Amino acid sequence: MKQHVCSTVNGEPVEFLCAADETALEVLRDRLSLTGTKEGCGTGDCGACSVLLDDRLVCSCLVFAAELEGRRVTTVEGIATPEALHPVQQKLLEHAALQCGICTPGVVVAAKALIDANPNPTEEETRYWLAGNLCRCTGYDKIIRAVMDAAAEMRGATS
Amino acid sequence: MESFAYQAPDSLDAAVALLAEQREASVRTQILAGGTDMIVQLRSVDRAPRMIVDIKRIPETRSIKLGADGLILGAAVTGAELSARDDVTAIYPGLVEAADLIGSTQIQGRASVGGNLCNASPAGDTIPALIANGAICQIAGPGGWRELPVEDFVVGVGRNALEPGEFLVALRLPAAQPRSADAYLRFTPRSEMDIAVASAGVRLAVDEDGVCTEARVAIGAVAVTALLVPEAAEALIGTRLDDAACAAAAAASTAAARPISDKRGTEAYRRTVVGVLTRRAAVIARDRALGGQA
Numbered sequence: 461m462k463q464h465v466c467s468t469v470n471g472e473p474v475e476f477l478c479a480a481d482e483t484a485l486e487v488l489r490d491r492l493s494l495t496g497t498k499e500g501c502g503t504g505d506c507g508a509c510s511v512l513l514d515d516r517l518v519c520s521c522l523v524f525a526a527e528l529e530g531r532r533v534t535t536v537e538g539i540a541t542p543e544a545l546h547p548v549q550q551k552l553l554e555h556a557a558l559q560c561g562i563c564t565p566g567v568v569v570a571a572k573a574l575i576d577a578n579p580n581p582t583e584e585e586t587r588y589w590l591a592g593n594l595c596r597c598t599g600y601d602k603i604i605r606a607v608m609d610a611a612a613e614m615r616g617a618t619s
Numbered sequence: 620m621e622s623f624a625y626q627a628p629d630s631l632d633a634a635v636a637l638l639a640e641q642r643e644a645s646v647r648t649q650i651l652a653g654g655t656d657m658i659v660q661l662r663s664v665d666r667a668p669r670m671i672v673d674i675k676r677i678p679e680t681r682s683i684k685l686g687a688d689g690l691i692l693g694a695a696v697t698g699a700e701l702s703a704r705d706d707v708t709a710i711y712p713g714l715v716e717a718a719d720l721i722g723s724t725q726i727q728g729r730a731s732v733g734g735n736l737c738n739a740s741p742a743g744d745t746i747p748a749l750i751a752n753g754a755i756c757q758i759a760g761p762g763g764w765r766e767l768p769v770e771d772f773v774v775g776v777g778r779n780a781l782e783p784g785e786f787l788v789a790l791r792l793p794a795a796q797p798r799s800a801d802a803y804l805r806f807t808p809r810s811e812m813d814i815a816v817a818s819a820g821v822r823l824a825v826d827e828d829g830v831c832t833e834a835r836v837a838i839g840a841v842a843v844t845a846l847l848v849p850e851a852a853e854a855l856i857g858t859r860l861d862d863a864a865c866a867a868a869a870a871a872s873t874a875a876a877r878p879i880s881d882k883r884g885t886e887a888y889r890r891t892v893v894g895v896l897t898r899r900a901a902v903i904a905r906d907r908a909l910g911g912q913a
Contacts, residue, residue: 503663504655521658523654589724
């Protein structure tokens, strides 16, 4: 039995049919062609599939697509504006805080959620917040520096 | 049933009726709250089709009510929602700490205290904290409404006391006594994203002279279920919670533990650590309770 779901993804209304046991990650990638969100572990351990669900950071592999009825989803595709990258994205580039890039979409979404919730995070808070985003390339230090630099820039921009 | 189905009833009555109707039709059902354990299990060890009944659109499962009678915590309230409540954290800091230890920020955004309890893992972090607080399960089902203490709710590894057609709606925590507090500690090799090797939850109250008048101690990951340890509580009650009393409580927890040896710790190690955690949690709860006096 297919589920008919109406949702909002990156500000746009979307409508899709899915199986009851399909995950939000599968629908985003395979039905809505939003392949920025990656599947790593599929068990909520790696954070590569991080999205915002009604502004709350979650792993999209651990959400059923049917649950999205009436709810808002933000994926990595919804973070930048047509004019510019989000400061988190720009700073990840400047700090060379990625190599293979598989974890990066999840890191971008998680870091944006951190700065939205806490505009002035300490290094410790940043490391704890991102503990669910695994990266096997960078050793994390560059990611942490990039996110803190992005937060600092955003504080400067709003003051 | 050949394929999965999904329903999200929006009231308790609708959920109870749906579960009864599906049971009548011999359709397997499974309750969905945060899904962080359930979806992993459904896509690995047990892939058989069933009807997923999402209880998150039922208002009673989503509300946090803190009043003179205590706390009513909806079964689907997430760790992130709970730790955002400073008023709850002030009274039940140990419970909030326990919920906050589970998984990453992403998991916190979905995983619920009620789901952690229903999943019934021996190492579930909120279970000893709930037992220490004297929490009561509020259960809806075909027979109406019933209540069951948390220490009687988990009956084995991955097994709880829910009867067919029943589901956990909320947890009720008694009102906090004056000069009382709770604490929860676990030991894990990593500081994040890990599962308890041993854990301890303590709630205690002291009188105006600092003498312990009430205590509840519960331990986790050292038996098939979290255990209430009355002997540890008795070692604290009537004392000034000095080193000797806290050491006696630690010894009682070590004696009550019935751990297994596995890759995360040997039986002997877990027995020792659960005692240390009991002592430290008692000291934290004591200092919080006395701090509340000032």
